[in-house]
Amino acid sequence: MEPLYKPQGVEERWQRTWEEEGLYGAEPGSGRETFVIAHPPPNVTGALHTGHALQISLADVLVRWHRMRGFETAFLTGYDHAGISTQNAVEKHLVEQGTSREAVGRERFVEIVWDWLRQYGGTIMGQFRRLGASMDYRRERFTMDDAYIRAVMRFFVHLYGKGWIYRANRIINWCPHHQTSLSDLELVHEEVDDALTHVRYPFSDDPEDGVTIATARPATILADVAVAVNPGDERWRGAVGREVVIPFVERTVPVIEDERVDPDFGTGALKVTPGHDPLDFELGRDHQLPELTVIGPDGRMNEAAGELAGLSQEEAEERVLAWIKERGLLVKREAYRHSIALCERCKSRIEPLISLQWWCRMDELKQPALAALKEGRVRYHPESQHRYAIDSLENAPDWNISRQIWWGHQLPVWECPDGHLTVEETEPGTCAECGSAGLTRSEDVLDTWFSSALWPFAILGWPEQTAELEAWCPGTLNTTAREIIRLWENRMIFSGLELMGEVPFRHVIIHTTVLAADGRRMSKSLGTGLDPLELIDRHGADATRYGLLKLSSSQDVRFSEGAIEEGRKLANKLWNVSRLILANVGEAKPEQRPQALEERWIAWRLDQAQAQLGEHFGAFDFSPAMSALYHVTFDDFCDWYAEAIKPRLYGGDEDAQATALANLERLLKLLHPAMPHVTEEIWSNLPGRETRLIVAPWPEPLGAAAEAAEFEPIRTAAEVFRRAGVRPTLDEEQQRIFDAVVKPDRAKVDGGNVEAEVERLRGEIQRAEQMLANERFVQNAPGEVVEAEREKLERYRRELDALAS
RNA sequence: GGGCGUGUAGCUCAGCGGGAGAGCGCCCGCUUCACACGCGGGAGGUCCCUGGUUCAAUCCCAGGCACGCCCACCA
Numbered sequence: 001m002e003p004l005y006k007p008q009g010v011e012e013r014w015q016r017t018w019e020e021e022g023l024y025g026a027e028p029g030s031g032r033e034t035f036v037i038a039h040p041p042p043n044v045t046g047a048l049h050t051g052h053a054l055q056i057s058l059a060d061v062l063v064r065w066h067r068m069r070g071f072e073t074a075f076l077t078g079y080d081h082a083g084i085s086t087q088n089a090v091e092k093h094l095v096e097q098g099t100s101r102e103a104v105g106r107e108r109f110v111e112i113v114w115d116w117l118r119q120y121g122g123t124i125m126g127q128f129r130r131l132g133a134s135m136d137y138r139r140e141r142f143t144m145d146d147a148y149i150r151a152v153m154r155f156f157v158h159l160y161g162k163g164w165i166y167r168a169n170r171i172i173n174w175c176p177h178h179q180t181s182l183s184d185l186e187l188v189h190e191e192v193d194d195a196l197t198h199v200r201y202p203f204s205d206d207p208e209d210g211v212t213i214a215t216a217r218p219a220t221i222l223a224d225v226a227v228a229v230n231p232g233d234e235r236w237r238g239a240v241g242r243e244v245v246i247p248f249v250e251r252t253v254p255v256i257e258d259e260r261v262d263p264d265f266g267t268g269a270l271k272v273t274p275g276h277d278p279l280d281f282e283l284g285r286d287h288q289l290p291e292l293t294v295i296g297p298d299g300r301m302n303e304a305a306g307e308l309a310g311l312s313q314e315e316a317e318e319r320v321l322a323w324i325k326e327r328g329l330l331v332k333r334e335a336y337r338h339s340i341a342l343c344e345r346c347k348s349r350i351e352p353l354i355s356l357q358w359w360c361r362m363d364e365l366k367q368p369a370l371a372a373l374k375e376g377r378v379r380y381h382p383e384s385q386h387r388y389a390i391d392s393l394e395n396a397p398d399w400n401i402s403r404q405i406w407w408g409h410q411l412p413v414w415e416c417p418d419g420h421l422t423v424e425e426t427e428p429g430t431c432a433e434c435g436s437a438g439l440t441r442s443e444d445v446l447d448t449w450f451s452s453a454l455w456p457f458a459i460l461g462w463p464e465q466t467a468e469l470e471a472w473c474p475g476t477l478n479t480t481a482r483e484i485i486r487l488w489e490n491r492m493i494f495s496g497l498e499l500m501g502e503v504p505f506r507h508v509i510i511h512t513t514v515l516a517a518d519g520r521r522m523s524k525s526l527g528t529g530l531d532p533l534e535l536i537d538r539h540g541a542d543a544t545r546y547g548l549l550k551l552s553s554s555q556d557v558r559f560s561e562g563a564i565e566e567g568r569k570l571a572n573k574l575w576n577v578s579r580l581i582l583a584n585v586g587e588a589k590p591e592q593r594p595q596a597l598e599e600r601w602i603a604w605r606l607d608q609a610q611a612q613l614g615e616h617f618g619a620f621d622f623s624p625a626m627s628a629l630y631h632v633t634f635d636d637f638c639d640w641y642a643e644a645i646k647p648r649l650y651g652g653d654e655d656a657q658a659t660a661l662a663n664l665e666r667l668l669k670l671l672h673p674a675m676p677h678v679t680e681e682i683w684s685n686l687p688g689r690e691t692r693l694i695v696a697p698w699p700e701p702l703g704a705a706a707e708a709a710e711f712e713p714i715r716t717a718a719e720v721f722r723r724a725g726v727r728p729t730l731d732e733e734q735q736r737i738f739d740a741v742v743k744p745d746r747a748k749v750d751g752g753n754v755e756a757e758v759e760r761l762r763g764e765i766q767r768a769e770q771m772l773a774n775e776r777f778v779q780n781a782p783g784e785v786v787e788a789e790r791e792k793l794e795r796y797r798r799e800l801d802a803l804a805s
Numbered sequence: 806g807g808g809c810g811u812g813u814a815g816c817u818c819a820g821c822g823g824g825a826g827a828g829c830g831c832c833c834g835c836u837u838c839a840c841a842c843g844c845g846g847g848a849g850g851u852c853c854c855u856g857g858u859u860c861a862a863u864c865c866c867a868g869g870c871a872c873g874c875c876c877a878c879c880a
Contacts, residue, residue, distance in 0.1 A: 003839070003840055003843095004840085004842070005840095005842085196880085213880085214880065215880060216880065217880085260878080260879095261879095261880090262878095262879050262880080264879090265879050265880065266879090266880065269880095270879095270880055271880075272880095273880090277878080277880070278878050279878040279879080279880070280878090280880080281878095282878080338879085338880090384809070384810080385809095387809090388808085388809070388875085391808085391876095392876090395876090482874085482875080483874095483875080513874085515873095517816095517817090519872095519873080521874095550818095550828085551817080551818085553818075553819085554810095555810065555811065555818095555873095556810090556811090556873075556874075557817075557818070558816095558817065558818090559817090560816075560817045560818085560828095560829080561829095562816080562817065562828065562829045562830085563817075563818095563828075563829090565828090565829075565842080566828055566829075568842065569828095569842050569843095570842095571842090572840070572842045572843095573839095573840070573842080573843085575839085575840080576839040576840035576842095576843085577839060577840080578839080579839045579840080580839035580840080581839085582839095583839075584839090623818085623819075624819075627819080627827070627828090630827090630828085631827085638839090638840085639844090642839080646838090646839095650838085768823095775860085789823085
């Protein structure tokens with residue numbers, strides 16, 4: 001064995017072995033307690049990023065821990081068809097080949113997508129494997145599998161049957177590039193430098209006077225149908241009820257009043273354009289105003305724009321402004337910085353357009369989910385995210401679920417020549433209403449999140465009553481990033497409750513967002529992304545897992561490679577202490593024979609570490625769990641225990657050898673969930689080892705807690721061993737130095753300088769005496785606090801006496 | 806405009822009513838027989854500011870300053 005641990009090669013070998021030996025596999029119905037994670041399906045065209053890597057590390061450490069603890073673990077995975085992303089990728093590919101989506105037509109395009117996915121898709125699962133994710137890859141599912149499609153159709157028809165899915169003409173977010181509607185959640189907002197134009201709209205009966213409005217989009221003036229002011233706005237009191245003339249189109253429209261107009265913005269007068277602005281749309285509906293549209297789905301001026309038809313909005317704006325200026329109606333034009341909505345994928349400016357779309361009503365659908373959240377039947381961690389999730393759900397607006405793209409779940413909606421709609425899971429022969437034939441299917445597809453909402457149970461076979469569904473639903477937990485709460489987590493919860501009367505999982509871990517080292521968001525387009533595969537290549541999967549878990553926290557953290565390096569060092573340290581033990585155990589078999597002080601001490605420390613690990617994993621606190629592993633390995637196991645037993649190992653003391661092997665086994669087990677590869681590799685080198693560590697039973701505590709009384713008051717390893725005179729590998733001078741060390745403790749004992757320790761103890765005694773002399777403290781503090789203080793005082797006095805003698 | 810959160814050692818972060826900590830970095834000394842991805846020693850901090858509560862505050866409360874994220878229809 002080389003002194004330097006090299007993960008390359010070792011890790012791939014174990015990943016292959018574990019999978020080939022079926023150790024990742026899960027089978028329902030073992031009767032054992034279950035631990036189930038339906039891992040978020042990555043985009044089928046996606047590549048591993050740091051968020052995935054963290055998410056997998058979190059989930060896998062819990063999965064492996066539970067597997068060792070004897071749970072029936074199902075770590076399930078698969079792909080999302082990712083409608084818009086995938087369509088984009090394939091369209092780009094077509095353009096490179098000199099053709100286009102439109103040229104090949106819908107049917108052929110969908111075939112091409114499938115071919116393309118077979119060729120280029122699905123690479124990410126190999127990357128999951130490279131991290132050591134112990135998923136049941138045999139059960140991989142895809143959101144476009146036949147069975148999955150049936151589940152999605154069932155869901156739609158069910159909601160439609162309850163009257164919770166409906167079609168309506170409303171203003172929606174339109175992406176001119178993708179030529180589809182988008183939900184609010186698929187937008188990003190960006191600040192831009194723009195201009196705010198103040199224009200006077202003359203009164204029809206007094207062209208010299210009028211109402212001055214302010215607009216950032218003069219091109220939409222053509223679609224104005226009213227001017228609105230706030231009812232409390234004195235400035236415009238006289239204008240209400242009169243009519244003004246819209247510039248350029250010279251149409252006469254009323255001046256109305258509405259509470260929603262902000263008197264403090266601009267001039268306090270709002271031009272109302274229901275066709276091209278969400279607020280105006282609502283005003284228009286409430287005041288029964290006409291809805292005019294002058295911008296088309298391509299983002300350019302349409303036929304209704306008359307002589308401006310076909311122009312870009314910028315060109316149209318110039319023409320309108322020129323017209324206004326000529327007639328002296330331009331009051332002013334000022335620099336204006338505001339935020340605009342962009343498509344999150346292509347960054348095109350979102351065009352608010354009126355469009356006939358399908359909607360999912362949320363008011364009733366969300367109620368059981370709200371109740372489940374409030375009652376804690378599903379729990380978000382950390383707690384702050386639980387409150388946010390409830391809040392988001394309470395405020396969830398109706399959901400636009402239709403998209404005008406080609407790749408996705410086509411709506412199960414058929415229209416007959418008379419315009420009647422038939423909604424069924426499979427194609428109906430005739431119209432449900434009039435019985436006529438010749439039905440045509442809706443061209444729209446469903447929002448990808450509509451199908452994702454079924455993930456944790458659709459992959460188990462729902463709506464069929466399968467053994468998997470029976471055994472693994474509700475699952476245990478789901479891990480995800482904060483921004484996915486509304487898009488996915490809440491939707492899975494209400495879907496599960498609606499369709500099965502059951503929550504789909506019990507816990508949701510909202511994990512840290514890992515930012516780039518400079519504090520910016522990791523993003524491919526910013527160039528701040530970080531390739532986890534590169535980290536794995538350089539430091540190993542174990543180190544990468546350890547590092548990401550160490551970084552994870554309750555807040556966002558900046559990436560620092562130091563954390564990964566710490567993991568690499570830990571793997572190396574473990575490797576080397578194993579070499580020490582394996583090279584010096586002779587024929588011994590692992591067995592606990594704790595006799596010497598150092599053996600009783602390390603048993604106690606391993607118990608403590610194991611208990612801490614359980615607490616931290618149980619609370620989903622990964623960073624302190626990693627710290628505990630690091631310190632028990634470096635400080636306790638290597639620095640003190642291994643050093644202390646060296647002479648006995650070398651001297652052929654069989655008790656020491658057998659116990660060392662047993663302790664090493666325990667340490668490997670504790671480390672395995674976080675660092676599976678290096679621990680399995682060492683495990684395979686232990687004498688007479690036939691089973692795999694991945695399925696080895698989690699150790700029973702040695703019950704060494706009873707020993708705690710012996711060690712607890714002494715507080716530090718250094719003191720334990722100083723008193724016992726153990727550290728025999730060192731010569732006298734080194735012994736003196738070592739004796740002076742109190743490494744794992746903050747109390748600094750300079751053994752070569754007794755005065756300093758005496759000084760420290762005197763300080764402690766003085767502080768404790770002061771507190772105990774303080775009547776208010778003694779009277780008001782809880783009894784056990786005062787008692788603890790008394791005990792401390794006595795202990796300090798004893799230690800001082802011992803030191804003095 | 807709302808909501809949430811963060812300001813602790815040079816860096817990345819723990820701790821959260823009675824001792825100011827970890828890893829990395831830095832300085833000094835060690836080719837010690839598992840490991841220089843190591844061992845030992847050390848320097849380095851008005852725990853953002855100002856008030857308040859408390860016998861006691863980095864920790865609780867109020868205000869301020871500075872950052873970050875999310876939400877929102879300010880044309």
